[in-house]
Amino acid sequence: MFLRDRPQLIINIHAIIMIIMFSVVFTAGRSSGETFSKNKKIVVLDPGHGGHDNGVRGPEGIMEKAVTLSLARRIVAELEDDFKVVLTRTDDYGMKIFERTAAANHLKADLFISLHTGGSFLHKTSGISIFYFDEMSNTDQENRPALSKTDKNTPTPIAWHTIQIKHKKTSRTLAETIREHLRGQTGPLKKPVQTAPLMVLEGADMPAVLIEIGYLTNPAEEKKLADPDYLSDLAEDIRNGIIDFFNKDPGA
Template sequence: MARRRNNRSSRRNKKRKINKIKLSVLIIIIILFIAGTFKLTQGAILAIQNINDNKQKTSVKESSENDNETLQTEVDKNINKKYTILIDPGHGGNDKGTIANDKVTFEKDITLKIGALVAQKLTKQKDVQVIISRNEDKYVSLADRAKLANEQNVDALVSIHLNGQTGGSDATGLEVYYTKEKDDDSYELAKQIQETITSYIDVRDRGVKSDRFQVLLQSKMPAVLVECGFLTNNEEVKKLKDEEYQNDLAEGITQGILTYIDENMKK
């Protein structure tokens, strides 16, 4: 009898131990299931948030890129802009400007590229609005360029050109022109652009000069004409055709304009 009781007691204890183990395993499984479900839920939430964030970033980027593709030829009346600059790529259409010795490199094409780069760089400034006298290969008269600047009431005009040497091919370098006929800050604008470009790139500094160019005389605001280099010089024309050099020229012109705005127009 004693043995039977001991055996029964032993079987009960084994069952209790087995039941406790089963219960513990069940509890662990439930905890793991809850934890796994929570992680999956959090992962799904994060994935959705990342998708939304990426969509917003893509939308902003595409909007910014589209803005840079369009260069305005007149003011868009944006009240948040304080300063309006007219960028004037010289020549265009049947007016080729200076022609290089290779007979296929024209001033009108390079000035358009540099002018477009300057305009795009300036549009990134929150307080600057840019218009451009031509954004394609078309003819615009000198009178119409000045007229555009006057009608749009711009704060400054920057005309971009390339130089040519008559009877020679050894002349090189950069010079910026203004006219003494106007009592304004044209000289200051020319000086800032000349100094900034020559600090950005390795080019002969031919200085700031005065002349009676029509687009400068007929415009009613500070106006300058930038001669970016000589197409008649075979070595300089190689640089002027180089996209990186064009970008450096555009950066120098842009920073010169911005320095002028900071030091003169904000007085």
């Protein structure tokens, strides 16, 4: 996952990227076999990493970029009858972080979900974590200010990081609703929803969450994440969470 460190991406960069992204998104939409129905909610799934960026690599060599794409394809299969589902990347190639949300904004998507795995130096670290964007991480022990809004030397007509803030409440609902539907994690293993100043969410102009679907650095979890049946179950849980979210908040 990506914690923000350079907050001043501004809206005109955003506009340029949207134009560049148009062809990419259009191709991705067609590849799912979907037509552009105006009645369907648009869900954008973002398989983390890709290309030279492998993401986290597990002890047996399973790579985050492959796991996230595999899960995303399964979620597409679960959703495509009822939703227009678009992937930010449909194969093993790299993308810049801000291109991912630009794709969702261009489509005026109703939801954006970025998929990642966790990585830790501690092999026993495990579990699924669901994040929504906030300027402060709720696990930030140093209580540091996460944004350099006070940097008066940088002109910021409209700072990109302000876009997701207005969706904070619905993003939180989305995160909590998906969490409710995760069957594989129960009791104390089921982590509370978390906040973090995530770059990949900050520019999304719709409810948006990032799901870390387990720790590839944990040998037991790496084994699970390499199991197609496990990924299919997870895709089904996430599908159920998305449907439940729209039922709770049909205007989202």
